Amino acid sequence: MSRVGKMPIAVPAGVDVTISAEQISVKGAQGTLVRAVNPQVVVKNDAGKLTFAPANESAEADALSGTMRALVNNMVNGVSKGFERKLTLVGVGFRAQAQGQKLNLQIGFSHPVVKDMPAGITVTCATPTEILIKGADRQVVGQIAAEVRAFRPPEPYKGKGIRYAEEKVVLKETKKK
The missing domain is CATH 3.90.930.12 (Ribosomal protein L6)
Known part of the structure; x- marks a missing residue:
């Protein structure tokens, strides 16, 4: 599994994360950001920690889990700090x-x-x-x-x-x- 994709994202106070089947929405003090979720990545919110896992065992899904984690981390940092x-x-x-x-x-x-x-x-x-x-x-x-x-x-x-x-x-x- 991707090294970046393994690390969970801690959601800071004041940031609201909404995960649906096709998109993830992050809302905070700086605004709201929305990004489409790739079907090869499984995103879970476990009590303020976002985790990313590949949906299957392919190398592409593994790489996309790390990419998706980095993009969502940038969204969380953007709406909290900018x-x-x-x-x-x-x-x-x-x-x-x-x-x-x-x-x-x-x-x-x-x-x-x-x-x-x-x-x-x-x-x-x-x-x-x-x-x-x-x-x-x-x-x-x-x-x-x-x-x-x-x-x-x-x-x-x-x-x-x-x-x-x-x-x-x-x-x-x-x-x-």
Whole structure:
């Protein structure tokens, strides 16, 4: 059996988990997340502990039990604590502004770049060069952060662009005469 799939998930106080035949719903302070349950995985709620087991002896069912456990663990953590990604703008004149559900970026183009945030995602800018993306769904938070970074990824010669806060950009040496 999958090593990840063997570990039970402890459901914290304030989080409500509902398991039906085709989907699992997790409700907490940060919102509600729903995911379809694969028929090859058996999910049980035993007094606040979620356990995952393969429905049959196939290798695919074994792998899916670990995958399902990781996805549900992310859902439980998301509705209780939430997830966030921090982006940094590096470059002269690069700045960001959060305006409600829109992120307005000025990143060296002749026009401002505006990114609409989906429901459940909040964006804040503590300083004009820092962007903080928060939400309950880990996949959506990471995807939005990747889409914002893709507007102007860090270039390898000066390091200008949008990067993750913990990202290290290795600069190339310029051509010598």
